[in-house]
Amino acid sequence: MSTTLTARQLAALIHQPSIKGITLAVSQLIRESKLAAGTQLPAVRELAEALGVSPATVSAAWQHLRRQSVLAGKGRSGVWVCANIVSARPVRFEKIGNYGKGIIADLTMASPDPQLLPDLEQALRMAVRVPELNSYRREPITPSLRAAIIPDWPVESEAFLATDGGFDAMYLALRSLISPGERVMIENPTATRLLDMLDYIGAEALPVPCDQEGPLPDAVAALLQQAPRAFIYQPRTHSASGHTVSRERSDSLSKVLADSKVLIIEDDGIGELSAHPVWSLGRYYPRRTVHVRSYSKAYGPDLRLAVVSGPLDLIEQLQSLRNFGASWTSRLLQEAVAWMIQDEGTRQSIQWARRIYAERRRALLSALAQRGLSLPDRDGLSLYVPVRSEQFAMITLAAHGIAAVPGERCSTGGEQFIRISTCRLDPKQVDHVADALMLACDLDTPMNGGDRAPDI
Structure with missing residues (x-):
């Protein structure tokens, strides 16, 4: 099927012109590869007219399919097929960690170090x-x-x-x-x-x-x-x-x-x-x-x-x-x-783990400060690092074998940043990560993070 579909062509493939009927028909067409990724769908009003339903009915069907991450776009830009698998899935989360080969320091997941967990x-x-x-x-x-x-x-x-x-x-x-x-x-x-x-x-x-x-x-x-x-x-x-x-x-x-x-x-x-x-x-x-x-x-x-x-x-x-x-x-x-x-032993184990995580975070903060980038020492298992361009930062880090999380994965827009997990950072890699981060930040002058997180 062509990458541009007219309202009449699509309407001919939809036999039940209801929200459920439109959703199921388009889902089936995508599953059967009759609507390939990249196919531009007709405007809502045009399809509604061809089906003899209100534009709200078509819009509701498109909304269901957007939630399953197979349709993208809205408004004047139109709607198109963006995937060939129809299922509900956490798109942002699934994109974390897919960095391919060559990664020597995976700093994406802020998850606990198994060596620091209490004995079960x-x-x-x-x-x-x-x-x-x-x-x-x-x-x-x-x-x-x-x-x-x-x-x-x-x-x-x-x-x-x-x-x-x-x-x-x-x-x-x-x-x-x-x-x-x-x-x-x-x-x-x-x-x-x-x-x-x-x-x-x-x-x-x-x-x-x-x-x-x-x-x-x-x-x-x-x-x-x-x-x-x-x-x-x-x-x-x-x-x-x-x-x-x-x-x-x-x-x-x-x-x-x-x-x-x-x-x-x-x-x-x-x-x-x-x-x-x-x-x-x-x-x-x-x-x-x-x-x-x-x-x-x-x-x-x-x-x-x-x-x-x-x-x-x-x-x-x-x-x-x-x-x-x-x-x-x-x-x-x-x-x-x-x-x-x-259990008192478990409480002591958690306190010890909290100290180790803080030491690992501060080791990277100290290495960055020595290179001219001062970021506030807050808490937790990761660092928030402002950058000029997330895309540039991610490419630069990947070129040095480092995987991080771009801010777009956990933000609805605003300032550019990346998240670096420090909870399992190998002390031997701290200098390498700090050097790469300085390049990723693309700073002309030293940057002071201060006590205030950027308003986003």
Whole structure:
């Protein structure tokens, strides 16, 4: 089939002119390679006229296919086929790490070093003692895990739910509580997969710029004029920039949100590896705050455990969505984490890991400072590095065998930057990485990162 398709040609291939019918017909044509990647589709109004339906019907069908990442474009530029695989997938996330051969330092994933994780053997031995092991009873959270987390939980909550990791919890929250077309305020930058989730749901992301203390209250106040459904942010140790929401900033945000009904979703992805406390907005608004804490980075990714808290009615909505699948998180894993949270040896192991991660991050910061690039020492498992051009930076790093994450993967636009994971950086590679980063930044004069993250 040609790369340009007329409205009459496409209409002849669609036998049920409804949203579902158009979506299924075009999906099948793409799967069967009858619509190849690059094929330009007719204008919405032209196809609607040929099918005898409203333009809104065609637009809705195109929106479904955009979520499956097989159609691209909109407005006057038109719509075209951009892929030949019809399936929902996290496009931004899947592009991370596809750098081919020749990479000697993969600094893309800010994931824990297995050598720094607590030993799971005794925890798993203790876990088999969980009551009702292998029961099919749908239990939101085991009593042991709930008792273990409450002393350190940042907000008094009515209900708790254990999930299969932090992103599973965020996916449940967004799928359950956000509807297609609703606007959502979210930090910029943010976690890559959160943007993928919003795209999949069909929500509109409203980017909130941040500084070293977190989301800017004035920006949130301005965006409230657009009637957003929710506000998503990371309350401590941001995954991209390393900033942490201070108590003062949390107080300021609470005042801005006072007269709204905005749902607040807090994503504490780094958990106990953070060097900072959590100042949850749930202290002010417990009836509309959902707090997520992941235990994967501190205790072990294969434990796949996070806990969500919030008002009972919201947590029940998340549980209802889970009932389409497994319905509950493994009691063995919950019991293992519950034991580890209360184990002194595990606490010391996490504290030691936190120190090692800080040393690795600071080693690269020091090497960059010696070369004339001063960046703020914040927290976390990665560095936020401003650059003149992400494309130039990525090509330059790849030429030196280094893989990083371009800012576009975790941003909705704004300043150019890259994210460098430091959590597994080999000390022998620090100088090589620092030299390559200086070239990647393409700076004419030394750059001072200061105490403020760029507003994006």
